[in-house]
Amino acid sequence: MALATRITNAAAIAACNAVTALIGSGAKLRIYSGTQPVNADTGLSGNTLLAELALSATPFGAAVDNTDKATATANAVTADSSADAAGTATWFRVVTSGGTTIWDGSVGTTGADMNLNSVSITLGANVSISGWTFTMPEF
Numbered sequence: 001m002a003l004a005t006r007i008t009n010a011a012a013i014a015a016c017n018a019v020t021a022l023i024g025s026g027a028k029l030r031i032y033s034g035t036q037p038v039n040a041d042t043g044l045s046g047n048t049l050l051a052e053l054a055l056s057a058t059p060f061g062a063a064v065d066n067t068d069k070a071t072a073t074a075n076a077v078t079a080d081s082s083a084d085a086a087g088t089a090t091w092f093r094v095v096t097s098g099g100t101t102i103w104d105g106s107v108g109t110t111g112a113d114m115n116l117n118s119v120s121i122t123l124g125a126n127v128s129i130s131g132w133t134f135t136m137p138e139f
Contacts (some may be wrong), residue, residue: 011138023059030052034048034084050087060073070135074131095127
């Protein structure tokens, strides 16, 4: 028998809000080069930290229903005014102020979890994002 779990709009919104609430004040968005780990519980392995951006004290707004998913939009994200290293951005990780991983995702210029105008990061360059959402599917 096939798996067919589905959740309601209300459950997707609650789940989206619960995940984004885990981030808390002082959290960071870290952008890396190299291969993204197999899951967010896996530590780094040969990855280079390219940039670290500070999330606002309230990182995300309340989730809203978005047809077949719930979406929370990030509040202001402070740019990294001087990139830590040069390289090709391939994935990101969201961590709490204490460094605990909450989630990670792919980086690209289109069709990725986080789309940048360029994935080529230069040492010392300004790295910023202009908009970002977290999505929880209804399955």
